[in-house]
Amino acid sequence: MKGRFSQPSMADETSGLVRYTDSWLIDVDGRPHQGDFILRPDGDWLRSIGDEDVEFQVDGDGRLLTRAFQNWHTHLAMVLNRSMGEGLPLMRWLEESIFPTEKGLTPEFVEIGTKAAAAELIATGTSFACDMYYHPEVVGEVLAESGLRGIVCGPITDGLTPNFRAGSGDALRHVEGLVRNGSSAPDRVTFGIATHSVYSCTEELLKKAADVSNATGCTLSIHTSETRQEVADCHAEHGMYPIEYLDSIGYFQEGTVCAHCGWVTKREMRILAEHDVHAVHCPVSNQKLATGGTMSYPAMIEAGVDVRLGTDGAASNNALDMRAEMKAASLIQRHDHWDATLLDPVQTYELGVRGSKDWVAWNLNDIRMRPIGRDGRRLLANLIYSNGNCLDMWVDGRPLRRDGKTLTINEKHVFEQLEDTVQTYYAKV
Ligand SMILES: [Zn+2]
Numbered sequence: 302m303k304g305r306f307s308q309p310s311m312a313d314e315t316s317g318l319v320r321y322t323d324s325w326l327i328d329v330d331g332r333p334h335q336g337d338f339i340l341r342p343d344g345d346w347l348r349s350i351g352d353e354d355v356e357f358q359v360d361g362d363g364r365l366l367t368r369a370f371q372n373w374h375t376h377l378a379m380v381l382n383r384s385m386g387e388g389l390p391l392m393r394w395l396e397e398s399i400f401p402t403e404k405g406l407t408p409e410f411v412e413i414g415t416k417a418a419a420a421e422l423i424a425t426g427t428s429f430a431c432d433m434y435y436h437p438e439v440v441g442e443v444l445a446e447s448g449l450r451g452i453v454c455g456p457i458t459d460g461l462t463p464n465f466r467a468g469s470g471d472a473l474r475h476v477e478g479l480v481r482n483g484s485s486a487p488d489r490v491t492f493g494i495a496t497h498s499v500y501s502c503t504e505e506l507l508k509k510a511a512d513v514s515n516a517t518g519c520t521l522s523i524h525t526s527e528t529r530q531e532v533a534d535c536h537a538e539h540g541m542y543p544i545e546y547l548d549s550i551g552y553f554q555e556g557t558v559c560a561h562c563g564w565v566t567k568r569e570m571r572i573l574a575e576h577d578v579h580a581v582h583c584p585v586s587n588q589k590l591a592t593g594g595t596m597s598y599p600a601m602i603e604a605g606v607d608v609r610l611g612t613d614g615a616a617s618n619n620a621l622d623m624r625a626e627m628k629a630a631s632l633i634q635r636h637d638h639w640d641a642t643l644l645d646p647v648q649t650y651e652l653g654v655r656g657s658k659d660w661v662a663w664n665l666n667d668i669r670m671r672p673i674g675r676d677g678r679r680l681l682a683n684l685i686y687s688n689g690n691c692l693d694m695w696v697d698g699r700p701l702r703r704d705g706k707t708l709t710i711n712e713k714h715v716f717e718q719l720e721d722t723v724q725t726y727y728a729k730v
Contacts (some may be wrong), residue, residue: 314355316340316353316354316355317341317342317356317360317382317697317698318340318341318353318354318355318356318357318698319339319340319355319356319357319358319382319660319695319698320337320338320340320344320349320353320355320357320358320359321340321359321364321567321662322349322358322359322360322361322362322363323336323337323340323360323361324336324337324338324359324361324362324364324365324366324591324662325364325365325366325665325673325677325680326338326346326365326366326367327365327366327367327368327650327677327680327681328346328368329368329654329655329657330651331646331647331650331651333676333677333678333680333681334348335530336348336349336512337349337351337361337678338361338366338700339353339355340366340660340665340695341398341698342697342698342699343658344657344658344659344660346366346660356533356676356698357700359662359693361662363664363666364435364662364663364664364665364692364693365662365663365665365677365680365684365689366631366660366661366662367426367650367654367660367661367663367664367681367684368654368658368659368660368661369426369427369428369654369657369659369660369661369694369695369696370425370426370427370428370429370623370627370653370654370657370661371404371427371428371429371609371623371653371654371655371656371657372422372427372429372430372431372610372611372621372623372626373430373431373558373560373579373581373609373610373611373612373613374431374433374522374558374560374561374581374583374609374611374612374613375418375430375431375432375434375611375612376432376433376434376613376614376615376616377414377415377418377419377430377432377434377435377440377614377621378410378411378413378414378415378419378434378435378436379414379418379434379614379615379616380404380414380415380417380418380442380615380621380719381410381413381414381417381719381722381727382398382399382402382614382615382616382727383615383616383619383721384619385398385399385402385489385616385727386399386616387400387480390591391590391591391592392535392588394659397493398616399616402655402726402727403435405726406435406436406437408436409722410722411434411435411436411439411727412439412442413439413715413718413719413722414712414719415434415439415443415444416443416447416715416718417523417691417715417716417718417719418430418615418616418621419443419447419449419710420443420447420710420712420715421615421620421621421622422449422621423447423449423691423694423701423702423707423710424691424702424707424708424712425621425622425624425691426620426623426624426628426661426663426691426694427622427623428449428450428657428661428694428696428701429449429450429451429656429657429659429661430449430450430451430452431451431452431454431493431520431522431558431581431611432452432453432454433450433454433456433495433497433522433560434456434495434614435455435456435462435464436595437453437454437455437456437476437479437492437511438479440453441453441484441485441490441492442484442485443582444484444486444490445471445484445485445486445489445490446707446709447701447709447710448489448696448699448701448709449489449490449696449701450489450490450659450696451491452490452491452492452493452522452558453479453484453490453491453492453493453522454476454492454493454494454495454520454521454522454558455472455475455476455479455492455493455494455495456472456495456666457472457473457476457495457496457497457502457506458472458496458501458502458506459501459502459503459506460501465523466541467679470509473494473506473509473510473513475581476492476494476513477513477730478493479492480492480493480513480517480519481517482506485679488697489696489697491507491519491520492519493514493519493520493521493522493558494510494513494514494519494520494521494522495521495522495523496510496521496522496523496552497523497524497526498523498525498527498531499523499525499531499535499543499546500531500534500535504550507547507550507552508550508551508552510552511550511551511552511553511554514554514557515554520556520557520558521552521554521557521558522557522558522559522560523547523552523557523558523559523560524544524560524561525543525544525547525559525560525561525562525565525591526542526544526561526562526563526564526565526569526718527560527561527563527564527587528563528564528592528593528594529564529592529593529594531543531564532564532580542565542569543569544559544562544569544572544573545564545568545572547573548576553572553573553576553578555576555577556578556579557575557576557578558578558579558581558609559578559579559580559581560575560581560583560611561581561583561586561587561592561596561612562580562581562582562596562601563587563592563594563595563596564594564703565596567600567604570600570604570606571604571605572600573601573604573606574604574605574606574607577607578606578607579607579608579609580596580606580607580608580609581608581609581610581611582595582596582598582608582609582610582611582630582652582684583610583612583613583618583626584626584629584630584632584633585598585609585612585613585618585620585625585626585715586612586613586614586617586618587631588629588633589617589618589619590617593621595633595637596608597637597638597714598634598643598644599629599638599640599643605697607711608652608654609652609655609656610623610626610627610630610652610653610655611626622688623653624653624684624685624688626653627649627650627652627653627685627686628649628686630644630649630652631638631643631644631646631649631685633723642701644672646681646682646685646686647681649685649720650681652686653685658697659694659695659696659697660693660694660695661691661693661694661695662691662692662693662694663684663689663690663691663692664689664691664692664705667689667690669683669687669688669689670683670684670687670689671683688725690705691705692704692705703717
């Protein structure tokens, strides 16, 4: 797949600067600016005075620039499972719909599913995913080739995985090899270890993964306290709730990614904060699978936890669009806490773009983005609650999408492959 793209890397060449004229721009602080802007390849922006040596010039009239969204919990290739098993309760959904398809998973299926997911990320304004799925070397290559950023975490459990013997340690050795060798785009794509959950990994395996993370600096990710059953089972077995248990065995490393955190105590929140863990709110997945509990955002913030936002896989969400996730986060937090002041549009935007260095341009000639309002004050709320088409995406000064067309992925080809795979294999199970 190498060498497909004609755009020069930033190491060559050229200024890498992009100029938008007569445009709107909103950085992470949520303040709208209007005028001519320069986007730098390092992610910074400044007002244009018109004489800069730019590589790309865009007529920004009718466009809003925002930071690209960051999706902190995905199983990208599960676009293959999108909309399967609708209406089944959680365990039946897993056992009748998800697990049977994963038994026959091949690297080719993962490549097709991840390409489709990458196309969806770009088309909906997301430039980063923290992924957890099988065949991580394939996922990493697809993200690298598509120009996106990612932390690609290879899954580790004590059970059977599609290509490793149960309990052999082979899966961890394989992922450690990926971590140590790095991806083909090391500045954008790194590998990490996904210890799936406390109920699917033994204490020994969790500790081994933590040791590898400690030695290499790679990211650990784990599903944590997603369901009440998981929390009750952990307490019955260890006398501790999942985050207390993980802390007691020395699991947490700085920057560990904990997905869900729907059923956690305030004591556990303080543990997350102590270790600089990223706690990932996944409100749509939790509601779709009826887990009965979602993260308490204000309590997490009060405890000093770094909260991020994620869709989870397309199977448990039916979408990877972060605007829908931001809207759901805002609504569920207000509803759960009887507090309409929680997660206003600026706070919600900041949650969705936290850590972003990239830019997206949205189409303002779209009724969903109107009215702009005085001084552009309605722009963010429109984007989060009403949406609008993504026209351009810039990562490290490179365009992944221009004028509503993705440049780094052949979407038509991906759609055909996706349909073909689903109809020949996934439809049978
Ligand atoms: Zn997940």
